[in-house]
Amino acid sequence: MLSENADILSLRDANQRFYDAFGSLDMAQMDAVWEQSDRALCVHPGWQPIVGWGDIRRSWQGIFNGAALMHFNIHYVNIAVEGNCGFVTCVESITSVVEGQAQGFGVLATNIFVRSGPDSDPRWLCIAHHASPRL
Amino acid sequence: MLSENADILSLRDANQRFYDAFGSLDMAQMDAVWEQSDRALCVHPGWQPIVGWGDIRRSWQGIFNGAALMHFNIHYVNIAVEGNCGFVTCVESITSVVEGQAQGFGVLATNIFVRSGPDSDPRWLCIAHHASPRL
Numbered sequence: 001m002l003s004e005n006a007d008i009l010s011l012r013d014a015n016q017r018f019y020d021a022f023g024s025l026d027m028a029q030m031d032a033v034w035e036q037s038d039r040a041l042c043v044h045p046g047w048q049p050i051v052g053w054g055d056i057r058r059s060w061q062g063i064f065n066g067a068a069l070m071h072f073n074i075h076y077v078n079i080a081v082e083g084n085c086g087f088v089t090c091v092e093s094i095t096s097v098v099e100g101q102a103q104g105f106g107v108l109a110t111n112i113f114v115r116s117g118p119d120s121d122p123r124w125l126c127i128a129h130h131a132s133p134r135l
Numbered sequence: 136m137l138s139e140n141a142d143i144l145s146l147r148d149a150n151q152r153f154y155d156a157f158g159s160l161d162m163a164q165m166d167a168v169w170e171q172s173d174r175a176l177c178v179h180p181g182w183q184p185i186v187g188w189g190d191i192r193r194s195w196q197g198i199f200n201g202a203a204l205m206h207f208n209i210h211y212v213n214i215a216v217e218g219n220c221g222f223v224t225c226v227e228s229i230t231s232v233v234e235g236q237a238q239g240f241g242v243l244a245t246n247i248f249v250r251s252g253p254d255s256d257p258r259w260l261c262i263a264h265h266a267s268p269r270l
Contacts, residue, residue, distance in 0.1 A: 039215040041224050041245075043267070049212045049224055049243060077184045080174040080262065082249050085220035087263055089176050089184055108184060110176075110245055110265040114217050127215065128222055130245040132178070132267030 007122075008079050011086035014113055014124030015079075019072045019092070025064040031057070035114060035125040043130040045107050069097040077108075084115040086124060091134070106134035142257075143214050146221040149248055149259030150214075154207045154227070160199040166192070170249060170260040178265040180242050204232040212243075219250040221259060226269070241269035 014033070021029035034040060036053040043049045044063070050056050073093040080087045092107040109131040117123035149168070156164035169175060171188040178184045179198070185191050208228040215222045227242040244266040252258035 039213065041213045041215075041222075043224070043243060043245070045267075049226075051213045078174065078176045078186045078263075080176075082220055082262070083218040085217050087176075087247055089178070089186075089263070089265065091184075108178060108265075108267075110178070110247075110263060112222055112245075112247065127217070128213075128224070128245060130224065130243075130265050130267070132180075132243075132265070 007081040007086070010122050011081055011088065011113060011124055012076070012079060014086070014126070015088045015090065015111055016074070018111060018126055018129070019074055023070050023072045025067060025070060027057075027061060027064060030060050030064075033126050035127045037127070039127060041128040041130070043132070045131045045133045049130075067096055067098060069095075071095040086113040086115065087111075088113070092131070107131045108134055142216040142221070145257050146216055146223065146248060146250075146259055147211070147214060149221070149261070150223045150225065150246055151209065153246060153261055153264070154209055158205050158207045160202060160205060162192075162196060162199060165195050165199075168261050170262045172262070174262060176263040176265070178267070180266045180268045184265075202231055202233060204230075206230040221248040221250065222246075223248070227266070242266050243269055 018033045021033050038052045040053045040056055041051050042056040050059055075091040077089040088111045094105055096103050112128035113124040114127050115122050115124050153168045156168050173187045175188045175191055176186050177191040185194055210226040212224040223246045229240055231238050247263035248259040249262050250257050250259050
């Protein structure tokens with residue numbers, strides 16, 4: 001069972017913003033979600049890992065350019081906060097439209113966030129996204 | 136490039152102990168690596184996620200019982216420390232002997248650790264292991 005405290009809720013909101021950005025294929029929203037650093041890491045399902053915001057951003061742009069619609073239903077598996085770090089593991093149930101064809105598929109993702117800003121207005125930024133196909 | 140400071144090195148040592156435990160199929164070593172908590176999370180390649188140490192431990196016992204030999208070469212992709220949290224993404228090149236047959240395969244893993252103990256003798260415990268097949 002997930003603890004429903006303020007830390008967990010604000011972390012879940014940040015995770016949701018990640019998927020809102022993804023679902024709306026909006027690069028400006030995705031920019032606002034990520035820590036734009038050399039240590040940022042991204043693994044798209046089945047891809048080689050990408051390290052560093054510059055290359056990560058280019059990967060999202062490529063994905064966004066190739067997809068006409070992405071709809072996400074997120075099922076939370078685990079959410080934990082430790083200090084200013086947060087860890088979310090969730091199942092992404094995705095409906096995508098590519099070249100006029102609707103496709104449904106599942107992805108398992110672990111997302112790592114780091115918190116900055118005042119306690120009253122915490123700002124979680126994603127520093128790692130590791131997604132893998134559900135077999 | 137990875138920063139070679141003390142935090143990073145001690146985190147990498149902890150990650151290596153995880154793979155030493157895995158490679159030696161030694162449950163006592165694996166016990167010592169993990170945070171034995173309800174928030175611990177483990178995703179074996181292609182498996183459903185497992186939450187909570189009890190079930191995670193049983194999964195390792197099952198894997199250890201089924202494998203005659205596991206040899207790991209670890210290639211580090213990214214290592215980061217933030218506060219008392221550490222994040223490691225690495226490629227596991229695995230040689231396994233199952234029922235007399237040697238098999239080689241690759242796995243991409245993100246491992247999350249939390250640090251306790253004094254600064255002079257930090258103790259990193261694994262709270263999440265998300266492994267996915269390399270396609």
